Amino acid sequence: MGKSQKKRQMRRHNPMRVPDSHLPKGLAAALASTSKEEAILPIIQKMDSPDAAERKWACVAVSNLIQNDPSTRRLLQGKNVVGSLITRLTDSEEEVVVEAGGALRNLCIDGGYDICAEMYNKNILTPLKTFIPKISVTLAQFLENPKNAPENVHNIMYEFADNVITILWCLSETSNKALNAINQISLVPFLMSFLGARDKLPISTVASAAHCLYVLTDDNYPAIQEVRSNGAYTACLLSVARPDENQKANGKGKAPSDDREVTLQVLCAGILKNISPIPPPSVAALADIDNEVVLPTIQLILSSISLPEINSRAEELIAQEIAMPDLKNLSIKGSPKSDHKSPAEIELAQIERKLRTVQLSLEILTGVCATLPDPEPVVDEGGDEDENEDEEMEDDDAEMAEDDAPAPTTSTTIHLPPFVPSLLGLIQPTELTFPPFLDAISPHPPTTSAIVAVHIAALECLNNIFLALATSLQAQQAGPSSADATIGRDIWTKIWAALEAVGTEVNCPGQGRRKDMWEVAVGVLWGIAVVWKGAIVPEDSQVNLLIQLCNVTSDPSLKVKCIGTLECLAQYRESIESNKLISQYLLSLVPSPVNSPGPSVEPHLQAVSALIDIFSDEMSPYDINFRQSGYLDELVGSVESVRKAIRGIDKKHERDLRRRGEEVRDNLVAFIEYRRGLQL
Template structure:
């Protein structure tokens, strides 16, 4: 499958909760698209006023105005609202500081990397550093003597801690510079103190602490060492995961915050693995025995259609509700005042984000599983090497009910367990709902829900990509022989793509990302069932069109790889000719260079060699009648030049140069072989 399919995907997609790519660029455009221009000037003026009440009002107003409103967020950003709020973090009035960090937190969550980078560049970490020991001190006092402070004071501190931790989490994902600076704060003991005291604290700051630690331990050695060095940290994380059988077996009915916490604990353990002995978990297979049993019930019990329908109902209710409180200079708006529908919509989003997080961790888990047969089992006995083949055969057996669910007759071979346990739930999660990809002409009625849904579909595709990449590498005959399952899986991916559509333009980036990820999945499926999937002419043309339109060499390579797998269906002579004529058309010829970059060119040459390596196949008639040998001969020098143009100094350049040289040598040997056949 070449070097283009990475086994480990980037964890985070564009983290922007309320996307704004559909809006025109520039401050003037933001002013035109925002309906709240008149409110901006009073906010800026009062943010720096002498009256603490006015400054507090301005901070709260920012939170209210940016809610699901990217144009107003852009307009405020153009007026240096980030710098003004950071200044308020050193205000002499505590309530102003509390509201300022709350507004900054909302900007981080809604605005994504760009605003986080601006905050870092404007030195937000300097005041944040002073907050961490203060929060720790107050937290210790409250935990040791809960009656020492009234409930309102405790609520204020816990909310403040939640906001500070969330900003630190978002900044950690912004850049390596920000991450290195945050590493110097040594936040692990601070964050773990929330997890250790989770039974005595509100769940919100505990989940935020877990989320921050999850991000900090993602390929970040300093934080990883801090967690691994303390056995009590590992024990605490394990204790969060333990009640999985009662808490997570029915995700749709569980508390999404509690599920999120358990998933984050699993993600942190995976980030810091291998775990040092003598912890109990160090003796187990972390992925197979702990991570997968926790995550699999979450994806299998999640229903995108149910969640989407509920969101639609709440959006309608919210739209019909009267506006209880408008922004007013006379009355200080309350940042926590939300309607019932708004609160319920936030719960829906929390559930979706928990599912998204589950898929992110599962993607990494699937990337490293040596044995794809990891369906849940109650049998923990070790299998001896000599019994491995028999065990795999036994594990793959499914009962009649499961086969019927998958549309199979009793006479057909059983569906491998991993398909029913993992692949089928993932295929259900890639199917879009009406809220997932709204057309540009009709923006989403609730952008956070749309953002979460589209992220889930993309994460599920990334997970499927890793599953089928692992399967293609493992060469499992019991799976590749199950052609019915392969064809069903292939059709399900195309069904999702049909629902996504091909609309392009600003605001439609997630549609394109779905296609980008799906092509990788199709290549993986094609490799597992190479030559066994009957090609569909319309799908072939769509792959060719997408390959031509994409500017990403890796995506082009995946398209070509998918076409190669379809071309090897022995009886599909017409589709074979269409595909191979296309592959030949992108090759260099004489003085004409290739029409694609080196990576997809190399894949195209390798594909043609692989397709026509057996002259006895029915479709080989296309090779002879189309005089493909002459066209390959004409491409040799161009392929050689393309290989030599690869810079070994660039990332991945050394591997690509080696592969290009190998393919060029194989091309020369293939030409010699076909000439000797004299067909």
């Protein structure tokens, strides 16, 4: 099992606010699922009107119609609204350009990957590039002589800059092709100019600049190097990100007046994490970024968030919205709906923003959790530390345990990070986590989307925590002390409590995020099971669910996680019947003359490896299952099929898996000889 990695294609920083995976594909389906078909045609017609007022009206109408409405968004997309809006970015009227930028920005945020890809393919970068120097010049003029232009002119410029930056940030996560094109624009000085003048600019625009820079420095060397090598940039970022002394001392402190200030602080901490290590002579080079900047900032946020409280308040606000007349529908006929927001809508937007900041914090923390300090051994009986531990931690496909790893020789006290209890609280579903089963539409989709994103990000943190612990224990040839067993079982119970609330109906329309939670959570279960191997009591219901999930999923990685977890559960010494259930299932996955592994060999290799590990100790109480059920004969009969499956692995494209398969084959042959020699 590998770490939860930062993968650009996941678009974690540009979440689709209203997921539409439950909707049928195609224009006809979009027409059937929206009540706004009649409003679409006038918008498309007026987008090319000779009257600038009508072109502006059309741009504004797009923003209003797509809000929390994926069906209408898809319908507009089918009518080439993206191409029309990109054309309007070169309109002769500035007001039309501004509104077109706002509509495209909203499409990016509400539509996600598909629309961003369409924008890139339709060459949106060409007009966007021309705006960068113009905005820079205007910004410099405003900062130098703020009274030379009315306040409303300032606000329009800042809002337009925000829109342009947000589009670029979203496009940066669309594909490597789009990212490489954006690298050519050299955005770093432009974005840093907003951070440098943050005290004089709207916080929303500065936060957007920081978010764009955070995305650009996420595993993207050109941007990383440009920021890292500029001492003024890193000093600026550090001044925003570092908590004050009061916060560092006791974990408390006065909260910023605007939640976007918290977001800005987290983003700057994340940027510093992305570009570390920072070379001297920058003042940031002297700071321990993880321990002095990232962790204090994030721990403060995690300790102040309560999803049950947020859920309760959101439900109250949703009820208020339902009870109020829809002011947006009271607009004058023929004009776009009003963008006026009620107090309830404003507070719901603040809740969503707060949840997205928590999600962002958790994503940064996921990277930190992959390199947590080792547990401290209590008794050392001479086990050598694995010199390749660091290399294994960097391998995406690092295995939890080697087949021939020796039994633990050291008892270790495991010191879990202080934020683990907060993470366990953040994975528990609330009433708004998932849409209702009947209509697959949440009463407030943005809140639902943000809450479940927090759950998944917290699970990814836990995944890396327990992977790091498992790898460290393996390197030390150590196991947890007996006093830690209760901690492990308590964490295990809380993970399962969350999964029970998620439920198993993951393939229903609109319920895809339930499946996402299961996929990440099984990795967490595997990590816990490895760390506390032999201490987790296998419950039949949990074992059967893992077997069921392994059978129904088509994802080889998830199958491997299920098998790895079952392997550890089978080694609870007192559960002979559970061991029998698990081992018989694993044996059914072993390649044999009547059981071809098909195209995905890795899960079957994992099953072979698991059986070797489970029955490597012939003195265990459950070894009776191996002897009485004739497992040795079945493994002997599988050797040639295992060899054949391994020969089918492409050496060129799956080199690591081929090497892993050859190790499993050799271990299987050695294991058979060993068991034969015992003559039991």
